Amino acid sequence: MKVCVIDYKMGNLGSIANVLEEIKCNYVISNRAKEIEESDKLVLPGVGAFLKGMDNLRKLGLVDILGREVLVKRKPILGVCLGMQLFADKGFENGEHRGLGWISGEVKRLFPNDNTLKVPHVGWNDIKIKKDSKLFLKIGGDASFYFVHSYYFSAPEENVTSTFEYGGEFTASVEKGNLFGAQFHPEKSAENGLTLLKNFVGV
Numbered sequence: 001m002k003v004c005v006i007d008y009k010m011g012n013l014g015s016i017a018n019v020l021e022e023i024k025c026n027y028v029i030s031n032r033a034k035e036i037e038e039s040d041k042l043v044l045p046g047v048g049a050f051l052k053g054m055d056n057l058r059k060l061g062l063v064d065i066l067g068r069e070v071l072v073k074r075k076p077i078l079g080v081c082l083g084m085q086l087f088a089d090k091g092f093e094n095g096e097h098r099g100l101g102w103i104s105g106e107v108k109r110l111f112p113n114d115n116t117l118k119v120p121h122v123g124w125n126d127i128k129i130k131k132d133s134k135l136f137l138k139i140g141g142d143a144s145f146y147f148v149h150s151y152y153f154s155a156p157e158e159n160v161t162s163t164f165e166y167g168g169e170f171t172a173s174v175e176k177g178n179l180f181g182a183q184f185h186p187e188k189s190a191e192n193g194l195t196l197l198k199n200f201v202g203v
Contacts, residue, residue: 003027003201004039006066008056010082011047015187023198031060036069041201045187046082050091050107050151053082054099063100070102076178078200084174084181085153093151103176105155112167120150125164127172127184133161135173135180137199143192145172145184152183 005016007029020027028035036042044066046053057063069075079087088099091107099107110119124144129136136143152170162172164183174181180200186193 001026001041001201002039003041003043004036005029005043005045006036006062006083007031008044008046008053008060008062010045010053010056012045012080012185012187015185016043016045016080019187019194019197020201023194023201025197025201031062033061033065036062036065040075042066042069042075042077043200044077044079044083044086046080046086047148048082050082050085050093050099051095051097053086054091054097057086057100067100070178074178076180076200078197079179079181080187081149081183081185084183085151087174087179087181088153088155091151102179103153103155103159103174103181105153105159107151108154110150110152110166110170114167117167120148121166122148125166125184127162127164128169129162131161131175133173133175133180134202135161135175135182135196135199137195139192139195139199144189145182145186145192146188147184149183153181 085107164172
């Protein structure tokens with residue numbers, strides 16, 4: 001079993017790689033079609049802007065490759081932070097931009113209804129698990145994870161597996177068939193993040 005961490009020049013590859021090393025997972029960091037096709041599971045990480053992420057995927061020729069592997073071959077994929085947001089139909093960071101369209105919904109600016117809360121949302125926050133998900137096996141119902149973001153994925157309720165409170169209730173994770181996504185950073189979330197990545201590798 002091999003995991004490919006998709007390198008589309010949007011950061012945090014090293015952090016993901018370190019955790020995969022720790023859980024003794026066979027992995028490769030690559031944007032080459034052959035490596036992606038030969039891997040059993042995919043991780044789409046990401047830090048930064050929605051438009052830049054989509055532009056990089058297009059420039060590297062990854063939109064069609066990933067679409068074929070994920071939507072046709074049904075290969076499991078985990079989107080992390082920006083990686084999850086790119087699953088959406090569209091994003092509204094610096095204008096309106098089309099996403100991958102794998103899960104219905106939109107990526108919107110985070111506006112807490114408590115003006116003492118700062119954006120970006122940075123730090124540890126509890127999540128509330130809304131649905132059974134393989135990602136949360138052996139993780140408690142109100143576990144804490146590490147977040148760094150200014151935008152959130154407004155996704156259909158049936159695809160939201162957990163939420164977090166930050167002056168309102170927002171999507172923390174999504175799932176749709178072989179698509180898994182986390183707004184938080186499991187690679188920065190200590191034991192809970194380690195367990196979540198082990199669960200994904202075992203899906």
